[in-house]
Amino acid sequence: MGPQWDIQTLSFAYKGQGVLIDQLSFSLAAGTFTGVAGPNGVGKTTLIHLLSGTLNPSEGKILLEGQSVHGMSPASLARRLALVRQHTDMSFGFTVEETVLMARTAHLDWRGFESTVDRDRVHEALCLTETDHLAHRSINSLSGGECQRVFIARALAQDTDVLILDEPTNHLDLKHQIAVYDLLKSIQVDQGKTIITITHDINMAMQYCDQVLLLSPGYDQKSVIGPPQDVLTCDRIEAVFGVRVMRLTHNEHTFIAPIGQCR
Amino acid sequence: MRPLLTPGRLVRLVLAAALLMVSVMAACCMVGTETVSLKAVFAHQTPGQPNPDYEIFVKIRLARVILAVIVGAALACSGAVFQGLLRNPLADPYILGISSGAGLGAMVAVMLGIQWTLWGRSPIAVFAFAGAVGTVALVWSIGRVAGKYHVTGLLLAGVVVNAFFSALIMFLTSIANSSQIQTTLFWLMGNMTEETWDVLWFSGGLVCAGAVGLFFLAPKLNAISLSDSDARNLGIHVTAVRVCAFGMAAMITACAVSLSGLIGFVGLIIPHAIRLIWGPDHRLLIPLSALVGGTFLVLADTVSRVVVAPAQLPVGVVTALVGGPIFIVLLIRHNRCLGGRP
Known part of the structure; x- marks a missing residue:
């Protein structure tokens, strides 16, 4: 069986603006927990709107179980993936x-x-x-x-089999941040759902995610996906976020502590 | 706490509202300057011998009461739908320029002094209907061109078209003679007259069909009243639902406007009042708004023809004068309830 998600050379640009997502390719297995990280304005929310079929890609394909997301009707898409947005006004x-x-x-x-x-x-x-x-x-x-x-x-x-979340811990205190991630993890483990979540907290990503997709704004630095231990290296965080960090290890857990901005 | 909506609860509430509406209709048929004896109304009809009680009860009062039900139901029902679609509790059936479009149509018909009739309808009604439908189509296409924030674009287009057509109406008023002004003004204030049974059957059928159609869109309207993109993620074909709902709501509003002129307030406060009492679920909101709106307008129209009898007030004046205070009381009571909650 192939991967659940197969993203092939995905590119996207908003009308009248430069290319935001450039030739992105990756695949995700069913039942995995993926964190999407990257600096502000790099296209994280745009990416999940592309995945959820809200936006159409300029180029490339997004295949969910072998079917293009953009060929599906809203109803059949809604039976496969659910999206949690940052705010919904009532x-x-x-x-x-x-x-x-x-x-x-x-x-x-x-x-x-x-x-x-x-x-x-x-x-x-x-x-x-x-x-x-x-x-x-x-x-x-x-x-x-x-x-x-x-x-x-x-x-x-x-x-649905897939749950996509846009910064679910935004505006939450520490206890509720942990509660949300614990909940997501238990949903993944107990119900076998695939979870894709945008996160700004790289320590949370390190602890909870099976893999991290680090989106990068520059052309010299490619976006990468892999296990958090491999993706979130000091050099890469420095290059992508412009922040110097330390990696600390305690009881086989890795933590990332910012030290200051790069000069 | 309000219980969840089940088909049983919906049926119970709708039946209760329908019962209320029918009793109000019956009561209002009995009220008027002439005292009508029910016994005489249903007495054996002798051909060639007029029965004044029957004439007054059926041909004048019942016809007018049914007309008020049709108009009130159409306005309240489309008001509920417009509020949901535009996600704006201040929306009413006239917000997208229907009122000024219909007003302009009526004014033009009066100014041209057209005499012919279409299926027994006066030229004012025909022109008002055409003006209303044409304006919604115009506002809709401007809103589409105006941009990606569809709801704001639509609202702005509605405001602008309304202002433009109002200016045209004022221009026409300034060059009209006084009898033309009198006719138009009466129409603009909202005015009920006795209609023929053919007209009542046709428009009643149209409004019923519209309300039933809108009811079946109700679960989707619930989701759209949160946000378009959210509704899409919940599996709703937002554009299709929107076009259908707008089309049906505009159609029944245009129908109501062409029957009775511009009756304000019903389409704004009735859906609001229902929401305050029974919650915002469109599956309940749409049928209850229609029934309560019909009941309310029957009452208002009865007041308008009784209070200064033998003269009549424009019913639009009564709806605003009576509806405003009732609504304010509801709003205050509701806010008190909310304040009591943690």
């Missing part, structure tokens, strides 16, 4: 439960009502993310961390 006061139930839209029959299976999935997702006690609260009344967990619950309730 104009109307849907409750947490109603919001998570929307994940089942692609599974509804012609009458447009959820079956008991749909409700059970939603309940499971709420329990897994420990948001079941919030079920009847208005989504607008939640804190940032609670909101983030609710949208992860919605992605879980979508019941």
